[in-house]
Amino acid sequence: MNAKSALSLLLAGWAATAQAQGFAGLGSDAEGFAIPQRGYQLSFPQDHGAHPDFRIEWWYLTANLKSASGTRFGIQWTLFRSALAPGEADGWQSPQIWMAHAAVTESDRHLFAERIARGGIGQAGVSANPFEAWIDGWQMRSTDGALEELQLTASGKAFSYDLKLSAEGPLVKHGENGYSVKSESGQASYYYSQPHYQVTGTLDLPEGTVDVSGHGWLDREWSSQPLAEDQSGWDWFSLSFDSGDKLMGFILRGDSGNYTSGTWISAGGTAKPLAEGSFQAEPLEFSNVEGRRIPTRWQIKLPQRNVSAEVQALNPQSWMGTSFSYWEGPVTVNGSHNGTGYLEMTGYE
Amino acid sequence: MTRAALHAVLSHWWRHPLQLATLMAGLALATGLWSAVQAINAEARASYARAAEQLGTAGADRLLAENGTIPLGRYAALRRAGWNLAPVLEGTVRFGRQSFDLMGVDLLNHPMVANLANAAEQDGVQPLDALLPSGRLFAHPATAIALEANQTPYPVTSTEALPRNVVAADLSLASRLLRQPKSLSYLLILPDQLPGLRPLAEIAPGLIHAKADSASADTARLTDSFHLNLTAFGLLSFAVGLFIVQGAILLSLEQRRGLIRTLRGLGVPMGLLVAVFAAELAFVALAAGLAGLAGGYFVAAALLPGVSATLAGLYGAPVEGSLSLRPVWALSGLAMAFGGTVLAGAQSLFAIWRMPLLSAPAAHARGQQAGRSQWGSAIAGIACILVGILILKTFQGLLAGFAFLGGLMLGAAMVLPLLISAGLLLGARLARRPFSAWLWADTRAQLPGMSLALMALLLALATNIGVGTMVSSFRLTFNGWLDQRLSAEVYVTATSDAQGAELATWLNQKGIRVLPIRRHDLRFRGAPLRLYGVIDDATYRDNWPMLQSLPDAWDQVAAGKALLVNEQLANRHGLSPGAELRIAAGWEMTIAGIYSDYGNPNGQAIVSLPELLQHAPDIANRQFGLRLPPDQLPETISEIRKAFEIPRENIIDQAELKARSLSVFDRTFVITAALNLLTLGVAGFAMLTSLLTLWSQRLPQLAPVWAMGVTRRQLAAAELLRSLLLAAITALLALPLGLVLAWALLAVINVEAFGWKLPMYLFPIDWLRLFLLALLAAVAAAALPALRLSRLDPAELLKVFAHER
Amino acid sequence: MVLTVRNVTKAYPGQTQDIAVLRGVSLDLAAGQSLALTGDSGSGKSTLLHLAGALDTFDSGEIEICGTPLSGLNDTRRAALRRRDVSLVFQQFNLIPSLDIQQNISLHARLGNRWDADWGRHLSERLGLAKLLDRYPEQLSGGQQQRVAIARALAVRPKLLLADEPTGNLDETASSAVMELMLALVSESGAALFLVTHSAAIAQMLDRQLHLKHGQTG
Structure with missing residues (x-):
């Protein structure tokens, strides 16, 4: 039995019960876990670090890069924290489990890797000041102490990368000053981003080393119950237009209707939350991915900003076949606005 | 043509079912015991592999x-x-x-x-x-x-x-x-x-x-010697079984010489005849091999619990108590059956090939041949023994030890016919009365037909003496060693370190001498090493079972300058007192002595407790040996139990611990005893079958004696006597062979397999018992032919003369 | 000619020098004929019979059986010849002790794939063996055993029957009875008979007689 399938087995029970309620346990009741409060003031650098009293948390970086010859690459680096119980303890007694996914996506290839680790023993974790997030040999490390300058590394069997990230704009808080509502019944998370990274570095691929550069987007989110009981998954867009404006929008798919939300980020970095329902996305085309039917071309609309464009996956087969599997990959935007972005789709069974 | 020839050749068995049964039984026994041992080995190895795999440590x-x-x-x-x-x-x-x-x-x-x-x-x-x-x-x-x-x-x-x-x-x-x-x-x-x-x-x-x-080979390294032992035993049984097979094949050929010649006269080509005989052997090998496999499976299933106990007792190696059928095992068993048959039958097939079409065999010439072949066999046997000695001297290691044993046993078996023949010749010279003179001479004449069975008996008896002496010597030594080693009157295990410290203080206050038993496990040159820390106490100085030591060994240990190592460790790495030993990085000490440490496969050493605590401060402090007058024992135990929450099982007195250790020891050799008995049984069967197969050839020799006025009853008695005589001579010759075997097991095999050398003790009562057992086997084997002889219809004896006309 | 022997010599290796047993023997035997070979012990008559039966090889000269010269034949071809064209009756009967009488009678014919059950039944009736067919050789008297050997030899319907002192193990009465039966059956089967005997009386019962002395015909 290889490591991956062993891991899936281990996590299967956890995932099965979780998925009955929503993706990866995000919809379950928060027993003993802290719950996001409206009006909480995010404070940095502390909030860049881990929040062990909350059930789930992530440090989620995606980037659209190009080589000197113009080949497009998508990069993903995600560290998940998942608590079996609230709080932190020393050594092996820690209830925190860390999981990380990394991927390199091209139009015709999607490489990914996964790491899983215990908290408490130093194998994985996040420190706020100076900022460092790590698991095994992967890391996202601040070179200036804060989140403005980062070094990002990850490696799998078939790839590795080493990138420098440099922020060219301010942090962006989503929702109500970072309090992001996720359902009609009030489920919410803390959610902020740094969508303004200039990225340079190298990718090590089976064919050799490639110098790349482009734009990166970091999402930080933590919560204990971001999904309502009836919500089964989401479609999440982070788009950077050629105009310099950016759009984050998501649809939470629920039995009793979808919940959509998002943020408009102007070229200058000012963030405007979008009212529920104002961001619209309709599937135009489905692809058969790992035996599932997954929308890989979308029509998005944001009437208040005159956005009407098609979002097309760079590689429709950007499937993360990890312990929790989902679709995650770079996209191209064409229409009223042109640009690139990332699309994440979960809960497709 | 083929069918008719096959029918004629095989019809022999129809008329001689007992001979067929002997052949089949011999081969089935050989295959059975061999494959039983192999099944046990395979099961044990599979268990280790499964354990390693289950624990994720395989590979x-x-x-x-x-x-x-x-x-x-x-x-x-x-x-x-x-x-x-x-x-x-x-x-x-x-x-x-x-x-x-x-x-x-x-x-x-x-x-x-x-x-x-x-x-x-x-x-x-x-x-x-x-x-x-x-x-x-x-x-x-x-x-x-x-x-x-x-x-x-x-x-x-x-x-x-x-x-x-x-x-x-x-x-x-x-x-x-x-x-x-x-x-x-x-x-x-x-x-x-x-x-x-x-x-x-x-x-x-x-x-x-x-x-x-x-x-992951820690277990394998330790148990390999045990499995090699079992394999050697299996091979011995196989060899003994093959003696039966070869005897039966030779006899069946002997009795079909006329048939072969007639068939050739009738125009059956030689190639076809040899093919027919080869097919016959192949069929026998297949049928007997299958029967042997079935038997071997049951023997293995019966022995496996004993083996599990042995392996658990000796090495702590896990072996499941149940047996599973493995195709590889079945195939190898059949291959052994075929190989054995080829080995035993090759001579016969060659004889057919060489058999001239015309001239009849001359009985007289064959008698001379027997004498010549005894000498040839003896010379080859001595060569075998010499090669074995040479291998032992040239190469070290367990395999060389077994090669020496193999050469010794095979060689001795091959020398046996000449020695018996010489003994019988001597007896004949001493015989006064004509009947006894005839008996000695007739026994000698019978020797060629019996020698294979007697070789089997020799091997079985020698093995019994050798292995028995080894086990008994070991047990005696072990017992004495336990007396020395377990010198505290009672052993107490606390439930925690804190309780342990408290208990030690409390006992000291009561004036009881406390010997803390504290240890630290580490790796030394790739193998586990257990390090004990001891305090300076007369108990150790007086009782510790030292093999070699410097004069002030305990003083040096107490001063933290020196350490003691067990025999295994010393043997494995060629350590001797006075040498320096680097236990770990930055920790070097003088070896002050070597002590015996039976029943433990791993390396062990003793340093002073303060010295050990310096390098391993966190070791547990829960076990204590207590020195106190025996009459205070029950009282002290109940006081300890009153003052501390220590379960009754955590307090073991010396006698109980000794009894436990000895029972582990005894379980360890259960399998050896069982195989010993089986081998002797096979040898007894070999005697029986030889006597039965010789039966048909005996009549022409007995008839004239009968005609001269010796009664059938006397002839039957002579038959028993002859069997006893041969068994007794063989048993006497088996004694020195068995003792050499015991020496080899104690001084060569044990040192290689376990790392300790054992003194050899002699157990004459056991020999006597075995001697009587051999005689009993001889009587049992001769009983049936003798009975048949005493009840033989005189007409049958008369026929001999009628035929000879 | 069924059997032709021309100038055959044969010597056995001795301790110092070879011992010549046959020193240029010649004879002919036509189909249906019978020939008795007499001579003293050691005159080479059994050796000549063995040569004629392709049981042994000769040093020089030639022997032909039904026109087939034996000198060029390998062991397999000679065995084939023995299975079909030549039958032997020995002094020691040489029955197979583990086969019953019926099986013994049919053995040779079945080896040559020419077993004829009717002919076999006829032979056993004529030889007085009909009631003994399910017995084993050791249960039969010497005369009975020799009649089984004759039945076995004739069951093949050989072109040439070789007999080496066939009645040598029998008393006089049994001997002449067996001889008469054998001669009758041989002529019935049409085989040529080549018989070795030291008895003048038996030799007289055959068509021709030949005397061998010091390895030469006289």
């Missing part, structure tokens, strides 16, 4: 620390360097009245995680709950029952995916139970590694990289 290299433990931080650092490692913490944990071997693993990344997760699922538990404070133990169903019987305060998931002797738990629980939150026993280097990592030798220079075969 994985390990990182070990020289001083025994790896700091947790070291592990995290190696993970951050990209290495995919699985941490393991091992130790012993006590629940209720029983100790268990606990293996703590990171449930997120150990190779056996999938199995454990599966098992937990079936229990309706979320596997990850095992990471939470309530914890969860995983164990084989049998072990799980023991855990529950001892009121283990943790939920237990039972799973067949674990070997019997191990309790597994996530490190969160294991590190708590073993009180080692910050250290690990070893790191498995998982097969799945990223390319381009910095080499371990560079980033972890302090850790030892143990190769998979050496690491």
Whole structure:
């Protein structure tokens, strides 16, 4: 039995019960876990670090890069924290489990890797000041102490990368000053981003080393119950237009209707939350991915900003076949606005 | 033509069913005992492999620390360097009245995680709950029952995916139970590694990289000698069985000489005849091989529990008590049956090939041939023995030891006919009365037909004497050694270190001498080494079973300058008193002495307790030996139990401990005793079959004696006497051979296999018993032919003359 | 000619020098004829019979059986010849002790794939063996055993029957009875008979007689 399938087995029970309620346990009741409060003031650098009293948390970086010859690459680096119980303890007694996914996506290839680790023993974790997030040999490390300058590394069997990230704009808080509502019944998370990274570095691929550069987007989110009981998954867009404006929008798919939300980020970095329902996305085309039917071309609309464009996956087969599997990959935007972005789709069974 | 020829050749068996039965039984016995031993070996090896696989240690290299433990931080650092490692913490944990071997693993990344997760699922538990404070133990169903019987305060998931002797738990629980939150026993280097990592030798220079075969081969290394022993026994049984087979094949050929010649006269080509005989042998091999396999399977199934006990007693190696059928085993058993038949029948086939079409064999010439072949066989036998000695002198090691034994046994068997013949010749010279003179001469004439069976008897008897002497000597030595080693009157195990310290103080106040038993396990040159720390006490100076030592050994040990090593360690690494020994980095001491340490396969050493605590401050302090006058024993025990919450089982007095050790010892040799008896049984059967097959040839020799006025009853008595005579001579010759065998086992094989040399004791009463047993076997074997002779119809004897006209 | 012997010589290796047993023997035997070979012990008559039966090889000269010269034949071809064209009756009967009488009678014919059950039944009736067919050789008297050997030899319907002192183990009465039966059956089967005997009386019962002395015909 290889490591991956062993891991899936281990996590299967956890995932099965979780998925009955929503993706990866995000919809379950928060027993003993802290719950996001409206009006909480995010404070940095502390909030860049881990929040062990909350059930789930992530440090989620995606980037659209190009080589000197113009080949497009998508990069993903995600560290998940998942608590079996609230709080932190020393050594092996820690209830925190860390999981990380990394991927390199091209139009015709999607490489990914996964790491899983215990908290408490130093194998994985996040420190706020100076900022460092790590698991095994992967890391996202601040070179200036804060989140403005980062070094990002990850490696799998078939790839590795080493990138420098440099922020060219301010942090962006989503929702109500970072309090992001996720359902009609009030489920919410803390959610902020740094969508303004200039990225340079190298990718090590089976064919050799490639110098790349482009734009990166970091999402930080933590919560204990971001999904309502009836919500089964989401479609999440982070788009950077050629105009310099950016759009984050998501649809939470629920039995009793979808919940959509998002943020408009102007070229200058000012963030405007979008009212529920104002961001619209309709599937135009489905692809058969790992035996599932997954929308890989979308029509998005944001009437208040005159956005009407098609979002097309760079590689429709950007499937993360990890312990929790989902679709995650770079996209191209064409229409009223042109640009690139990332699309994440979960809960497709 | 082929069918008619085949029918004519095979019709022989129809008329001689007993001969066929002998042939089949001999081959089935040979195959059976051999394949029984092989089945046991295969099962045991499969058990080790399964255990290694179940524990995820099969095929994985390990990182070990020289001083025994790896700091947790070291592990995290190696993970951050990209290495995919699985941490393991091992130790012993006590629940209720029983100790268990606990293996703590990171449930997120150990190779056996999938199995454990599966098992937990079936229990309706979320596997990850095992990471939470309530914890969860995983164990084989049998072990799980023991855990529950001892009121283990943790939920237990039972799973067949674990070997019997191990309790597994996530490190969160294991590190708590073993009180080692910050250290690990070893790191498995998982097969799945990223390319381009910095080499371990560079980033972890302090850790030892143990190769998979050496690491997981701890059990294999220890048990290999045992399996080699079993194999040797199996081969011996096989050889004894083959003697029967060869005898039967030769006889059947002898009786079909006329048939062969007639068939050739009738125009059956030689090639076809040889083919027919080969087909006959092949069929016999197949049928007897299958029967032998079936028998071997049952013998193995019957012996396996004993073997499990032996292996568990000797090495702590886990072997399941049940036997499974393996195709490889069946095939190898059949191959042995075919190989053996070819070996035993090749001579016959060659004889057919060489048999002239015309001239009849001359009885007289064959008599001379027998004499010549006795000399030839004896010379070859002496050559075998010499080659064996040469191998022993030239090459070291267990295999050389067995080669020597093989040469000795085979050689002695080959010399046997000449020696018996000489003995009989001597007897004939001394005989006064004509009847006894005839008896001696006739016995000598019968010798060629009997010699194979007698060789089998010789081997079986010598093996019995040799192995019996070895086991008994071992037991005697072991017993004396226990007396020395277990010198404290009572042994107490506290339930915690704190209680241990309290108990020691309390006992000291009561004026009882307390000997703390504290130890630290580490690796020395790739193998486990257990280090004991002792205080300076007369008990050790007076009783410790030293083999060699410097004059002031205990003073030097007490001063922290020197250490004592056990015989195994000294043998393995060629250590001697006075030499310097580097135990671990920066820890070097003089070897002050070597002590005997039976029943323990691993290296062991003794240093002073303060010295040990300097290098391993965290070792447990729970076991104590107490010195006190025996009459105070019961009172003290009940006082201890009143003052401390120590379960009754944790207080063992000397006598009980000795009894336990001896019972482990005895279980260890159950299998040896069983195989001994089986071998002797086979030899007895060989005698019976030779006598029965000779029966038909005997009549022409007996008829004239009968005609001269010797009654049938007398002839029958002579038949018994002859059998006794041959068995007695063989048994006498077996004694020196057995003693040489015992010497080889004690002084050569034991040293190679276990690392200790044992003194040899003689047990004449056992020899006498065996001698009588041999005579009994001879009488039993001759009883049936003798009975038949005493009731023989005189007409049958008359026929001899009628035919000879 | 069924059997032609031309100038055959044969010597056995001795301790110092070879011992010549046959020194240029010649004879002919036509189908349906019978020939008795007499001579003292050691005159080479059994050797000549063995040569004629392709049981042994000769040093020089030639022997032909039904026109087939024996000198060029390998062991397999000679065995084939014995299975079909030549039958032997020995002094020691040479029955197979583990086969019953019926099986003994049919053995040779079945080896040559020419077993004729009717002919076999006829032979056993004529030889007085009909009631003994399910017995084993050791249960029969010497005369009975020799009649079984004759039945076995004739069951093949050989072109040439070789008999080496066939009645040598029998008393006089049994001997002449067996001889008469054999001669009658031989002429019935049409085989040529080549018989070795030291008895002048028996030799007289055959068509021709030949005397061998010091390895030469006189």
